[in-house]
Amino acid sequence: MVLQAQEGRLITSASAVHVLVATAVPVERDAVAGAFPAPAREVPLPAAILHRYDDDRSGPGGAQEPHGVPYVRYDLLAAGVGPALAAANTAAALTAAALAGTPYDLVVSAGIGGGFQPDAPLGSLVAADTITVADLGAEAPDAPGGFLPVTELGFGVVHHRPPGSLVREVAAVTGARIGTVLTVSTVTGSAGRAAELRARHPRALAEGMEGFGVAEAATAHGTPVLELRAVSNTIGPRDRDAWRIGDALAALTGAFGKLTPVLERWTSHDRTD
Ligand SMILES: O=C(O)c1cccc(C(=O)CC[C@H]2O[C@@H](n3cnc4c(=O)[nH]cnc43)[C@H](O)[C@@H]2O)c1
Numbered sequence: 337m338v339l340q341a342q343e344g345r346l347i348t349s350a351s352a353v354h355v356l357v358a359t360a361v362p363v364e365r366d367a368v369a370g371a372f373p374a375p376a377r378e379v380p381l382p383a384a385i386l387h388r389y390d391d392d393r394s395g396p397g398g399a400q401e402p403h404g405v406p407y408v409r410y411d412l413l414a415a416g417v418g419p420a421l422a423a424a425n426t427a428a429a430l431t432a433a434a435l436a437g438t439p440y441d442l443v444v445s446a447g448i449g450g451g452f453q454p455d456a457p458l459g460s461l462v463a464a465d466t467i468t469v470a471d472l473g474a475e476a477p478d479a480p481g482g483f484l485p486v487t488e489l490g491f492g493v494v495h496h497r498p499p500g501s502l503v504r505e506v507a508a509v510t511g512a513r514i515g516t517v518l519t520v521s522t523v524t525g526s527a528g529r530a531a532e533l534r535a536r537h538p539r540a541l542a543e544g545m546e547g548f549g550v551a552e553a554a555t556a557h558g559t560p561v562l563e564l565r566a567v568s569n570t571i572g573p574r575d576r577d578a579w580r581i582g583d584a585l586a587a588l589t590g591a592f593g594k595l596t597p598v599l600e601r602w603t604s605h606d607r608t609d
Pocket residue numbers: 360361417418447448449450451520522523524543544545546568569570571574576
């Protein structure tokens with residue numbers, strides 16, 4: 337069995353769970369942190385700071401197998417707005433953890449997002465079974481919808497698929513709706529663009545600006561990824577006064593309060609797709 341030295345103790349790989357939660361901005365990170373009782377330790381990265389929550393419920397003997405309780409670490413990262421910055425900072429965190437011999441078992445992209453109506457109402461949660469980049473490609477007047485995804489140009493990927501069993505469990509405990517979450521570099525601000533996106537992605541429930549970037553970084557490290565969005569606004573004509581950011585942040589805190597046991601069980605035992 338693989339053993340790793342972690343802060344002066346020996347911890348078996350089977351009994352340690354390391355989760356990275358990447359939000360865009362500090363207020364989202366702090367909403368997630370609201371689900372953790374203990375104060376965080378700050379761990380610097382090249383261009384960001386991890387907020388680390390260690391949760392060792394295995395007693396003074398450390399995380400030993402007979403207790404059957406894993407040593408759990410959550411690192412919360414405000415990784416920046418947009419797919420590129422979120423990918424860069426998530427990759428930095430993944431690399432730092434790998435070099436320290438404590439690689440992450442799971443990366444969660446979490447934050448507020450826009451919801452397609454009526455399927456994802458304000459304040460509701462969406463767990464992605466598919467994380468899709470919606471605007472990476474080329475305009476092409478002759479193509480369906482006038483757009484060719486980058487894969488049609490012969491490059492890259494446009495979808496990442498979180499483990500199905502984990503998505504179902506997360507949805508079951510949090511009440512999240514399951515569907516596609518789109519990643520966009522421009523917040524949708526018109527009914528026409530909303531309809532265009534929905535026509536191209538009929539299973540889409542929500543959009544955000546980071547999920548695909550976080551997923552690209554996680555995938556480059558061979559680490560499973562999850563995306564959870566709390567709906568702060570409807571997708572369509574821009575109406576800043578109608579945004580319900582506080583409600584969405586509260587939903588995010590509530591969700592993490594319920595889903596930590598699921599994440600810990602899945603990463604330490606289940607890991608099925
Ligand atoms: O338009 C504004 O006045 C405005 C005010 C505050 C924040 C914004 C954002 O664009 C926040 C983007 C941020 O939040 C996520 N997010 C939230 N809703 C959406 C959406 O409908 N489409 C895409 N992203 C959204 C996103 O992940 C960013 O991190 C605008």
